[in-house]
Amino acid sequence: MTDALSGEGAGTPRAEGDPPIVLGITGASGAVYAARVLRALLLAGRRVDLIFTEYGLYLIKLELGLTAVSHGRLEPLRDHLDVPQTAWDRVRAFRNHDxxxxxxxxxxxxxxxxxxxxxxxxxxxxxxxxxxxxxQRAADVALKERRPLVVVPRETPLNLVHLENMLRLARAGGTLIPAMPAFYQAPRTFDDLGDFIAARVLEHLGIESDLVPRWSDVGPRGHKGERPQTPAHIPAAPRPEPGAASP
Structure with missing residues (x-):
């Protein structure tokens, strides 16, 4: 990881390759989503410019149990993500006020x-x-330069102000992927739920991944094309009759 937190890495040349993805982590509950997005980007071979708000970093400590993490010490996050050092070397971290x-x-x-x-x-x-x-500035740059801006809001319930702001952002060109994972992939862990959101984020950045199975016209399929077996106590999904209305 290049340390740009003190400003020392801000002018450090980047290796050749795909331009980085800027990942901002804010203080909405849902640190698992941030962690799985970061991990997915790194395992996809992408470089990441990482920015925390103060409460975003606090939630990494609280929700992931990484109490030793600080702006100047992100190694516990690297270990939690279980990514190779060569992948972690593609991360630069910046202070949110810079x-x-x-x-x-x-x-x-x-x-x-x-x-x-x-x-x-x-x-x-x-x-x-x-x-x-x-x-906020990086997001504004993405909008004005017509680059992808993907926002994962995490709040419930939503009031009218929240909804109007989401509508305004969508009209401006942003993509909203609420932290609302699906369950057809039979998730077993919180990481599985985080991977579903990470897969959607990467897709809207134009990055391929095999984090979760895709839904086909006959139901969910595994990564190699096999269809997961339906548990015996769950009936198979009914096929609608031709011309029948959708449920």
């Missing part, structure tokens, strides 16, 4: 921005064009 950092400029060559999880405060700021932090 508006002079590379992701703040439209001239920087990042491929897209992901905010996961995204608090309603940060969603509102991006929807209204505010750029008071590096995460």
């Amino acid at each position: 508006l002079a950092a590379e992701p703040a400029s439209g001239s920087s060559r990042f491929a897209g921005v992901v905010i996961c999880p995204c608090s309603m405060k940060n969603l509102a700021a991006v929807a209204l064009g505010l750029s008071e932090t590096l995460i």
